[in-house]
Amino acid sequence: MGAGLSTLFYTRNDPGITDWDVSFLNPSNLDAPPVARGLIILNQPFSRDLLDTLWNVCSWHCCADGGANRVFDLIPDDLRCSWDRRYVPDLIKGDLDSLRTDVRDYYISKGVPIIQDQDQNSTDLMKCVQSIQELEKPEYLTVTQYEIIILGGLGGRLDQTVHTLSYLHKLRRTRKKAFVVTDDNIAWVLDEGQHRIRIDHDILGPTCGLLPVGVESTILTTTGLRWNLTEAESSLDGLVSTSNHLVPGEFFVTINTSRPIWWCVELQKD
Known part of the structure; x- marks a missing residue:
């Protein structure tokens, strides 16, 4: 599927899909809708x-x-x-x-x-x-409800990093959107179900990952990644999709997960 066609397909409104957009990280983006x-x-x-x-x-x-x-x-x-x-x-x-x-x-x-x-x-x-x-x-x-942005929390002491992972895993039950941002990456929890992430290549990538932290295992299906998964079981005892890549020209990543999972993506250094 070409980039233009995939963009057209994935921008349709679908109440069964949770949409994610982190264009607030791009200071040059003046068209982002106002969000508290x-x-x-x-x-x-x-x-x-x-x-x-x-x-x-x-x-x-x-x-x-x-x-x-x-x-x-x-x-x-x-x-x-x-x-x-x-x-x-x-x-x-x-x-x-x-x-x-x-x-x-x-x-x-x-x-x-x-x-x-x-x-x-x-x-x-x-x-x-x-x-x-x-x-x-x-x-x-x-x-x-406010979207929460946490600056820090994924570096330094390992126990503090694990606390951040654990707390946002639990926080997903009561909050729609909560992000953790460092100078290296942005990450958040995708609850079980279907997700569509808008990709701004000016600020994101290329490296990304899906981390099965807080669950025994999950079943993943993805599109828009260099190495996509199809009904693949992911767990800390088995497959973990680290060091995956966004695909240039693809403006959406879709993820279907049977259990909550952490999504992380690298921030462009410039």
Whole structure:
């Protein structure tokens, strides 16, 4: 099937298919429909360019504890001394064991609420998601549900990465869209069923993968990949589709999975 024909076929509305579009990662895309998004910034390294991109497409911004240090350290000195509200989050929340004193003082001077939550049964990420859920209560609700973008969470300590994988695997039950973004890739959970992912080759690829994390196994069928799968069983004990590739000229990837699975795709470095 040629690229043009596949594009025509897969852009039909189908209520049985979940559509995914991460064009918010492309700063030059001015035609993306407005979507209410909440940004949660974790305490891991990221670039100023990526912070700018994600900050600008989100209407609510939250730093998870030491994530505020990361943002603060990227603010130019002249901007810190101005009245500019860029990089001023709506909330800083966590157990606050990582938040530096100079960062705390700066954001207090900017009027940012700083909430210490010492609940040992929840991580800083979970505490920030709880704050988004509070915003979605009927008395505060301005949107049906925020899309959540998590900056960080797939690098650094392995236990923290596994927590991110586990938490979003469970979060899929209550949230329609939640993404994890680093300078290297974007990833999210595809629940069981059929999915159609719009591919912007200016920002995505070429490498991608389907990771059966959190399930014993799943049955996968795909189109739009260099090495497609047809009714293939995937598990950590068997086949794992890593280092797969997007196909130039193909603008959709479709995935049919019998169980939830992680999809990840590389971000273009330029």
